[in-house]
Amino acid sequence: MKVPMSWLSEYVDIDIDSKEFADEMTMSGSKVEAIDVAGNDISSVVVGKIISLEKHPDADRLQVSKIDIGNGEPIQVVTAAQNVSVGDEIPVALVGAHLPNGLNIKRGKLRGVESCGMMCSINELNVTTDDYPDASEEGIFILPKGFHLGMDVKEALKIKETVIDFEITSNRPDCLSVTGIAREAAATFNKPLKLPAIKLKEEGERAEKYASVEIKSADLCPRYAARIITDVKIEPSPKWMRDRLKAAGIRPVNNMVDITNYVMLEFGQPMHAFDLSNLSESKIIVRRAASGEKMETLDDQPRKLDSSMLVIADAKRPVAVAGVMGGANSEITEKTKIILFESANFDAVSVRATANKIGLRTESSSRFEKGLDVEGVVTAVDRAAQLVEALNAGIVCKGVIDCYVRKQEKRTIKLEPDKINELLGTKISDSKMIGILNSLYINVDEKTMRVSIPSFRQDIEVKADLAEEIARIYGYNKIEATLLSGKATALGEKTYKQKMKDLIKNTMIASGLNEIFTYSFASPKVFDMIRLPKDSDLRNAIKIQNPLGEDFSIMRTTTIPSIMDVIARNYNRRAEKAGLFEISYVYIPEKLPLDKLPKEKEVLTIGMFGETDFYDLKGIIEELLLQLGIEKYDFEPEKENLTFHPGRTANIMTNNDIAGILGEIHPDVCEQFEGPERTYVAILDVELLIKNSNMDIQFKHLPKFPAVTRDIAILVKEDIMVKEIETEIKKRAGRILEDIKLFDIYKGKQVPEGMKSVAYSITFRDNEKTLTDTEVDTAMKKVVDGLKNSLDSELR
Numbered sequence: 001m002k003v004p005m006s007w008l009s010e011y012v013d014i015d016i017d018s019k020e021f022a023d024e025m026t027m028s029g030s031k032v033e034a035i036d037v038a039g040n041d042i043s044s045v046v047v048g049k050i051i052s053l054e055k056h057p058d059a060d061r062l063q064v065s066k067i068d069i070g071n072g073e074p075i076q077v078v079t080a081a082q083n084v085s086v087g088d089e090i091p092v093a094l095v096g097a098h099l100p101n102g103l104n105i106k107r108g109k110l111r112g113v114e115s116c117g118m119m120c121s122i123n124e125l126n127v128t129t130d131d132y133p134d135a136s137e138e139g140i141f142i143l144p145k146g147f148h149l150g151m152d153v154k155e156a157l158k159i160k161e162t163v164i165d166f167e168i169t170s171n172r173p174d175c176l177s178v179t180g181i182a183r184e185a186a187a188t189f190n191k192p193l194k195l196p197a198i199k200l201k202e203e204g205e206r207a208e209k210y211a212s213v214e215i216k217s218a219d220l221c222p223r224y225a226a227r228i229i230t231d232v233k234i235e236p237s238p239k240w241m242r243d244r245l246k247a248a249g250i251r252p253v254n255n256m257v258d259i260t261n262y263v264m265l266e267f268g269q270p271m272h273a274f275d276l277s278n279l280s281e282s283k284i285i286v287r288r289a290a291s292g293e294k295m296e297t298l299d300d301q302p303r304k305l306d307s308s309m310l311v312i313a314d315a316k317r318p319v320a321v322a323g324v325m326g327g328a329n330s331e332i333t334e335k336t337k338i339i340l341f342e343s344a345n346f347d348a349v350s351v352r353a354t355a356n357k358i359g360l361r362t363e364s365s366s367r368f369e370k371g372l373d374v375e376g377v378v379t380a381v382d383r384a385a386q387l388v389e390a391l392n393a394g395i396v397c398k399g400v401i402d403c404y405v406r407k408q409e410k411r412t413i414k415l416e417p418d419k420i421n422e423l424l425g426t427k428i429s430d431s432k433m434i435g436i437l438n439s440l441y442i443n444v445d446e447k448t449m450r451v452s453i454p455s456f457r458q459d460i461e462v463k464a465d466l467a468e469e470i471a472r473i474y475g476y477n478k479i480e481a482t483l484l485s486g487k488a489t490a491l492g493e494k495t496y497k498q499k500m501k502d503l504i505k506n507t508m509i510a511s512g513l514n515e516i517f518t519y520s521f522a523s524p525k526v527f528d529m530i531r532l533p534k535d536s537d538l539r540n541a542i543k544i545q546n547p548l549g550e551d552f553s554i555m556r557t558t559t560i561p562s563i564m565d566v567i568a569r570n571y572n573r574r575a576e577k578a579g580l581f582e583i584s585y586v587y588i589p590e591k592l593p594l595d596k597l598p599k600e601k602e603v604l605t606i607g608m609f610g611e612t613d614f615y616d617l618k619g620i621i622e623e624l625l626l627q628l629g630i631e632k633y634d635f636e637p638e639k640e641n642l643t644f645h646p647g648r649t650a651n652i653m654t655n656n657d658i659a660g661i662l663g664e665i666h667p668d669v670c671e672q673f674e675g676p677e678r679t680y681v682a683i684l685d686v687e688l689l690i691k692n693s694n695m696d697i698q699f700k701h702l703p704k705f706p707a708v709t710r711d712i713a714i715l716v717k718e719d720i721m722v723k724e725i726e727t728e729i730k731k732r733a734g735r736i737l738e739d740i741k742l743f744d745i746y747k748g749k750q751v752p753e754g755m756k757s758v759a760y761s762i763t764f765r766d767n768e769k770t771l772t773d774t775e776v777d778t779a780m781k782k783v784v785d786g787l788k789n790s791l792d793s794e795l796r
Helices: 018-027 153-157 178-189 239-247 255-267 348-358 363-368 374-390 417-424 430-439 463-474 496-510 560-572 614-627 667-673 686-692 722-733 773-791
Strands: 002-004 032-037 043-055 063-068 075-079 089-098 108-110 113-115 117-119 162-166 212-215 223-230 271-275 283-288 294-296 302-304 310-313 318-321 339-345 401-404 411-414 443-445 450-453 578-588 599-609 633-637 644-654 657-665 679-685 708-717 737-746 755-764
Touching: 002 239, 018 032, 018 162, 018 178, 043 153, 063 117, 075 089, 075 113, 075 117, 178 255, 178 430, 212 223, 212 401, 223 283, 223 374, 239 255, 255 271, 255 363, 255 374, 271 318, 271 374, 283 339, 294 318, 310 348, 339 374, 348 363, 411 463, 417 430, 417 463, 430 443, 430 463, 496 578, 496 599, 496 614, 496 686, 560 578, 560 599, 560 667, 560 679, 599 614, 599 657, 599 686, 614 644, 614 657, 614 679, 633 722, 644 679, 644 686, 657 667, 657 686, 679 686, 708 773, 722 737, 722 755, 722 773, 755 773
Parallel strands: 212 283
Antiparallel strands: 002 162, 032 162, 043 063, 043 089, 063 075, 089 117, 108 113, 223 339, 223 401, 271 339, 283 310, 294 302, 310 318, 411 450, 443 450, 578 599, 599 679, 633 644, 644 657, 657 679, 708 755, 737 755
């Protein structure tokens, strides 16, 4: 619901800026979606007057003008416009001005003549001929006389309007109107509400002389009211009305159509205007449509009706689809002289069903389908008649033809302040509660403490609804946090396992991976695709009794096929790289057929391809183990798993348990899934990771004494693992060893065949004193000797 602030301010005094207003309204339950300020994209455009106009000395189509902008110093502007003359008042964009089309005005020269601004057209100011019918669509906008020279054009043209866009929930159709929002604003800011007083002259004859109304389907239309307007003058609406309609998102048409739309926005009650001369026997009959009955709506589309739909008909045919759209056969035209204004209440479910069936949803239907106030019907039609008199657009006949066949019962609820305070956890006084409810026009009888529910608040049904009204106006931010009463009350907190799973996910995301979700169902074919041995226990999968198909016929025992499917899909859609992870379950039965539920094993699956290698994956896992506080871990070569590439795969060991596996997927498996050749996957046991995690972080003082770093490069046989080298260094370096970092592995021309060069940076530190060169040299000699004796290495 778009509400222009200038319109709203007529009903409630708003003395704060739009941002603060929007925040307070949102807190009281009227959520603000956006604040739009018209004219924000226009700056430094003023009213100017052309005082001289001469032909450009070097261009036939250009003119050089002098323009008075009210500061005593005329500016020179070169223009190609041919519709301007001396004495015209025009909008002038000065140097530094910004326009809605993104144009920024700079000082420049046109064919050697300086130009210090630009004359503007209506298009350049983002206004239309609907606003100014006399304006030229091609040339410069010639302003009406009477503006002060130098005046900001936004102020002159009144295009500086702030519009608040509210998100209205389906249970609050009363707020689909300016008066509804005004009621909320008045209660929120404790201001008086000033709704327009409706007074009519009614200079015509009795309305009943011109038309009659009959309701045949009272279950779908409890009330239908009509007013008759004679001596109608069809013409454009005044600018103030057009401006308000456009700001609220509705296109102006003519005065009569605009009045119905204006009332709909103001009071939330949709209306329709019929050309009375087109109604057979001047009758309005509210009935169900005949099966197969047809009519053409105002959008020139034929509509096929059925007996479930409610229509407005004359003596012979339907002239409107009730609550949705009028018919073309009774449309207002320039020749219309007598109008019947319709204001009615239609069944919400019926309107919604009809709109869906005919495929037409309108501003009218979107309001009716939420359930409108039956008591607002006459108010709306009276307001429309008042606007007709105010615009001198016709003569209003005396009286309202009001068919009210199914009256709404008045509802009351007992106000019990103690119970409301107990529910909310507050200590709001009785008088404060009564004041809040009265401010919302929910009147309270202080003697009986009975609350009369207004007809426009169909959403208030029980005591809890009263509590909600009190809480939102009192201020949710004023309600202190309290615990529920009772012995079972406890503060909610995540378990240690939940916290660890969150940590695992956050670490994966921080490592640049994207979370995925895959099905727990799989195909039996995937076991062969991942080269699973025929005797593998993982082939003992649970079969689903009613599968969607063979591809979803078993419960998976491994997540490798799932991650390979996702990787292949991304690769085949031209993704150059991807890093993915998932925390999910595999289902391992103790035996088949099942005699009890299988073990649901939770695993972390990581998959990567493109611009990555084994060590990137290993680094992510090491970071995860570090975040989980797992210090004792190792990577052991794995050569028996046929799914992975031999020599490029390792088991992840924690406290002598296999916590998972990581490595490069075998090329044959990649080919089976049509994925990239170099694909890296890791599978980790989540339960085992959590079991070995340690969040007991111990404080450690920063070192007082400096570290000493030495680099070492050795030649070893190609089959010697890095782990063996690091183990030997740790064994020989002694207590002063602080860190070991591998920074290079090289095989090439300068290295003998069958050998490799491995380089480390070794850091030493003593926490009690500064190390001497002799101490470090001694430790390094032990390291070198140990590597030579145990691994037959040589220093490079």
